[in-house]
Amino acid sequence: MRESHLPNWQRIASMKRAAIHDSIPKQWLLDNGTLQRCKEQKKLTGSFIEGLLDPETVEITTLDSVDIVEKIRSGNFTSLQVMRAFCWRAAISHQLNGCLLEYFCDDAMIRAEQLDDYYAKHNKTVGPLHGLPLSLKDQFHVQGVDTSMGYVGWLNSYEGRKGTGKEKVVESELIRELRSLGGIPFCKTSPVQTLWFGETNNNIMGYSKNPVNQGLSSGGSSGGEGALQAMKGSPIGAGTDIGGSVSIPASFCGLYSIKPSHGRISYQEAANSSPGQMIINSVVGFMSSSPRSLQLMMASLMSTKPWMHDPEIVKMPWRDSEELRQRDQLCFGIFASDGIVSPHPPIARALQMTVEALEAEGHKVIIWNPPSHSEASKIHSAFTDADGGADVHQQLKLSGEPLIPELRPYFANGPVPPMPLLDFYDLCLKRKDYRRRYLEYWMSTLNQTGTGRPVDGVILPVAPTAAVIPAYASTTNVLDFTAVVIPVTTADSKIDVFNHSYRPLNELDRQNWQAYDPEKYDGAPCGIQVMGRRLEEEKMLSISQIIADALHNYKQQSSQM
Template identity: 45%
Template sequence: MTAAATVRKSTTFATILPLAIFSAFFASYWFAFGDAWNMHPCDAHRLHWQTVVSEKRAELAAKIPQEWLLSQRVIDHARSRRSIAGDFLDSLLDSHTRDITTREPTEIVREIASGNLSSVEVVTAFCKRASYIHQISPAFLEIGFDLALSRAKELDEYFNTHGQTVGPLHGLPITLKDHFHIKGLETSFGYVGWIGTFEGTKGTGKEKNVESELIRQLVSVGAVPIAKTTLMVSTWAPENNNNILGYSWNPYNQELSTGGSSGGEALVQALRGSAVGFGTDSGGSVSMPSSYHGIYSVKPSPGRLSFKDAAGSGLGNLAITAVVGIMGPSIRTLRLVFKSLMETRPWEHDSSVLPIPWRSDQELSPDAILSFGFMESDGIVAPHPPIARALEIAYSAVKNKGHQLIAWKPPSHAANAMHGPLARGDGCPDVYSAFKSSDEPIVPQLSHLFPDGNLKKPISLPDYQKITQEMMSFRNQYREYWTSTSRITKHGRPVDAVILPVSPYAGFKPGKFDYSAYTSIVNILGYTSAVVQVTFGDKCVDVVQDDYKPLGERDKLNMDTYDADASDGVPAAIQILGRDLEEEKIFSIAQIVADAIEEYQAKQA
């Protein structure tokens, strides 16, 4: 193109562009607002989902106090870094905030109970840290700092008046995945169409006025909710994405996914944005993100923690039920929170919770000699090198303490194929309707649910019942296998727990997740599990061996996705599996394993 032609093109473009913009604006104004003149408000709302998102983001930003705002230079620098975990975020904080927010939560509640820290001090520190996190890596669909500080003042007044705490979590700041209703805050569940509504419906009188049972219980024992975390919209994918905040990135390597669907909560816990967090899990949604973020978690069996009055997908499904999981910096913290919730007697307010109080007699002594099943691979997909090494470390650490480990060869994880039909056999009409309510696009991670943008036909009732029978058969086979191990354990009882991978990955790139059976099987069984952190990826050590032979085509595809550079410095964890309703036992076993790993690594160092 000649210089003259270039000038002409530029001039013409400069002349036409304002007119085009005006015409487009006028047209959009006419179609949106002209038609809206005779349109139901909800229909007008549908035409402007981007506007709703912009307003919601601005609302969230306005909830951060002026004195906590980071400069754009700091934000840009943080987003350009490979990692924002560890020292980086700490370096942005004042020493007092840093000191409080990096303490073990069990210590924080002791310090509050002794009068050495006030609830306002603690809540302020965590709200400030959380605000920094959100500005760097958007993590909160709802921010309630003002509500939290108001509650903290009430707790301090109570303590000063009565000389005691309201409960064992007095003044402890918490965050929760945006399933749970908190009075004064919205619940969008990641849907644009739910903003300004109660679960997608306007004018119910319930907007910002409903409290989930779990929230009521937590507040009754002193916990202080400060915010609600972003999630995989609908929860039906192992990544974290929605049209309100966008995709969520792992703070240890910001080119990797947080995982999902509780990835936002894992992100916040990794960066210590609250003392403890709550996610939900129906196929690994708590366990997998926890494993990628260097935190600990417990996924209880159905029937221990309340899901009453919470938002969700497929809530009428009783075959694969979502459970509340707890996420935090230590097993001791998770145990404290779970035990505190049991003290509220949740079964008296939620018929789906079993009447099982905290059972101290189920906990094992730290000196107990245990028998473990040990699974390096399920024979279908082998873990990537960092996870394989984490398993080796755990094996050596546990063995060095005198515990027995036996090869774990249960019924095949191929049974995981039933998880999808059981969990989403209805075709997800609730998800489809929620997207359509605002005309927001279906995020790519959910496109498989709606081929060509349309609803799938639901599974017939006879077919669903058949799959449910297969699930029950698998559960019985697995139980029989577990019980049969009493013949080979030294103590003559079935193995106490199983050590196995959480996921094949130490983090993964967007769109590269392919295998969830290590956790989905746990949900099919209805068992209890915990995640214990072990080590970090090391690109110099964690390499695929030259003599590696794929277990099959799926395993080959899995190993082909391994990137040693991407996994370098990213957490690698293991899973501790117990049987159904063995939460107290698993807390103690997970602590035994965590202590053994810590001692082993100290000696190796």
């Protein structure tokens, strides 16, 4: 079909894709042969993408955020060198995977030059993130570029509205804070249309495959961010999470992530779906290649005193957790299955590896038997569905674009009447009671730990699969708890075999189990999450480093046996 005969929304989406392509410097464009080879690859990460780059770019882009800012601070690299390296790798990543919705490397490199001039003149950096490239899920407003959030009707507008005077002018509070710390935003990543799904697909860029295993999903709704990070096209990036939207892509793509509690990181002037639903808050989270990178980001943002600019932020400076790392013994709860959908063999193995690694270091692990996570899942769904799909259909009408196939079972018959107000009030009370009962259970473990404290954290799956089907993660949002995702291992078709004698717990579990294919999942990242109580970001990041170190020692010892 000729473009002139396409529906208007398709022409708009096509023009946007062309604009992103045209923003990439010509010397970084890939030839058709390379793009064809990409389609034939199972794995785009590691040697494949690095074979398209020069040695200096590979060296820089394989560093984590802490090493990057240290090397800039010590004069080993300039901000411009670092920025150019990540702009190039992100451009390659996008051509291979379609993970970006905005790419503004020219502005980013101008800012890098300015930071280099400041460093040369003052012999110091402007802040703890000086010269650090930053990627952002396309919910954050950055001056000069679109914020579409995956909706065609939002292009060239302010959140779907035109003539407001805010188009490409407003900047999110988070971006202001990051710039003040010396960070340099340079691209925005693709989310799922509507934000309401655990895979990433939209009518602008299409489906976001997992670059570690192209037969699988990168997760969602921050899947473009997960894909970019997996290809090391960015050292650290911001996503958002209301039901696992940061945790799921991190787990699927082999990354670390943090989902903080509401009130730590500013959401001010960031776009959102159903923005008036504020009982279960969407929160800003981060993905990166190491726990210390996440800690650098969180501590740096707290140093800006965000509570002075956003009334939703808790006045809580970053707290040192050194004393936690010096404890001889920690105690963890292990939640291996929610009794609804059991994890696939690779995820079950990742959980077992984590338990064995911690116990080998002298830590204690007890069985976690809290109030039903199924109850939390139902509460979560009731809140997120409360408007009957009104917001989703309102945004789709702006351009006439259709729902992506993955969302048709959920929204195709909408909008439907919203939840009555009194029912909504009753649901709020159910959530309040659930949170009370969960905390009571947590505190009751004091008698089991032997440490003089209740459990320090809970280890549980992020999803029952190494990719595709999301679950487990929404409970942390209902509770407003802190969660950190930790990569553990990769699926192995020779070890993680299909158990033909398994008896499913229910119909959903049967569907999940029958979807497991050892060959299909082979090589897919397998992560776990460690959950802490509300506003325990410092503690959970320290614990995540303890778990990561324990896993490192465990793997070394296993390889020597």
